[in-house]
Amino acid sequence: MKLVKTRQELADIVTQWHRAGETIGVVPTMGSLHAGHLALVKALDGKATRRIVTIFVNPIQFNNPDDFHLYPRGLEADAALLEETGGVDILYAPDETQIYAPGFSTRVVVSGLDAMLCGGDRPGHFDGVATIVTKLFMQTRADIAAFGEKDFQQLCIVRRLVQDLDLPVSILPVPTVREADQLALSSRNRRLTPVQRARAAHLPASLHTCIAELKAGKNSETCLKTCWQDLEEAGFTVHYLELRSSKNLQATQPSDPSARLFVAASLGDVRLIDNMPLC
Numbered sequence: 001m002k003l004v005k006t007r008q009e010l011a012d013i014v015t016q017w018h019r020a021g022e023t024i025g026v027v028p029t030m031g032s033l034h035a036g037h038l039a040l041v042k043a044l045d046g047k048a049t050r051r052i053v054t055i056f057v058n059p060i061q062f063n064n065p066d067d068f069h070l071y072p073r074g075l076e077a078d079a080a081l082l083e084e085t086g087g088v089d090i091l092y093a094p095d096e097t098q099i100y101a102p103g104f105s106t107r108v109v110v111s112g113l114d115a116m117l118c119g120g121d122r123p124g125h126f127d128g129v130a131t132i133v134t135k136l137f138m139q140t141r142a143d144i145a146a147f148g149e150k151d152f153q154q155l156c157i158v159r160r161l162v163q164d165l166d167l168p169v170s171i172l173p174v175p176t177v178r179e180a181d182q183l184a185l186s187s188r189n190r191r192l193t194p195v196q197r198a199r200a201a202h203l204p205a206s207l208h209t210c211i212a213e214l215k216a217g218k219n220s221e222t223c224l225k226t227c228w229q230d231l232e233e234a235g236f237t238v239h240y241l242e243l244r245s246s247k248n249l250q251a252t253q254p255s256d257p258s259a260r261l262f263v264a265a266s267l268g269d270v271r272l273i274d275n276m277p278l279c
């Protein structure tokens with residue numbers, strides 16, 4: 001695996017790959033890699049002949065400066081994990097100068113999908129995500145890109161932007177990888193204290209309970225209210241808990257086969273998200 005830090009070096013390599021008829025797969029990340037990220041790399045097996053993992057903690061997608069400064073970072077450990085796992089040709093870890101030149105003022109806005117759920121309590125977040133993802137697609141010239149279903153709204157927004165801008169990349173969704181207690185793996189989990197980490201298991205457990213009740217035909221407003229209260233009793237501050245369609249993220253009913261339960265909730269200043277389908 002080669003560590004590449006400049007967009008010029010990356011451009012030289014991907015140009016050669018394209019000339020040689022290689023298919024390029026990319027996994028965009030913000031680092032502090034875990035088994036969820038490795039599952040995205042693995043999902044490219046048989047779909048790309050060359051694989052790039054990008055690591056860039058993108059300042060413009062953070063609405064909260066503390067969240068940006070406290071975001072876990074560790075390039076050496078990330079590089080070692082990828083090297084040990086194998087199958088990655090390039091780790092692209094640019095600094096800010098390679099991404100946002102002085103005077104940078106363009107934003108990619110996927111309107112509609114960006115205002116709800118995480119877009120509601122992280123204003124501007126998805127403009128930052130759509131902008132960096134578009135830039136990473138251009139810089140890596142990827143044919144295929146893997147994204148996790150843990151960040152389901154992000155996945156929907158990336159699909160929309162690829163379709164709307166005719167970008168020549170296909171999007172590969174990858175199911176959420178979970179810990180033994182069902183907590184979704186996330187880089188931010190590292191910021192939880194041991195007590196918070198133990199409590200965090202309430203998040204997937206409450207979603208499972210809520211889904212079982214919805215499927216049993218109980219009133220959906222009551223189920224969501226009870227689930228919200230359960231989470232608050234477990235120490236969470238709940239930002240949203242909503243039933244939405246996986247297809248278009250619009251509000252929906254439990255009888256909709258595409259219905260999915262979405263949650264964002266914080267323990268202290270660590271904000272966690274999760275989502276699960278009803279079917």
Ligand SMILES: Nc1ncnc2c1ncn2[C@@H]1O[C@H](COP(=O)(O)OP(=O)(O)OP(=O)(O)O)[C@@H](O)[C@H]1O
Pocket residue numbers: 028029030031036037039040146147148149150151174175176177178184185186187188189
């Ligand atoms: N548990 C997981 N299972 C599958 N994919 C995941 C998981 N966690 C993250 N991903 C995916 O990895 C990619 C990079 O995400 P990112 O680097 O932000 O990691 P993260 O663990 O989601 O961190 P955080 O949510 O704390 O920012 C995204 O496509 C994301 O959906």
Ligand SMILES: CC(C)(CO)[C@@H](O)C(=O)[O-]
Pocket residue numbers: 028029030056058061129132133151154
């Ligand atoms: C897609 C992404 C790498 C863009 O910064 C980020 O939002 C993430 O890690 O999910």
Ligand code: BAL
Pocket residue numbers: 030061151154
């Ligand atoms: N995993 C999504 C990136 C973020 O929370 O900013």
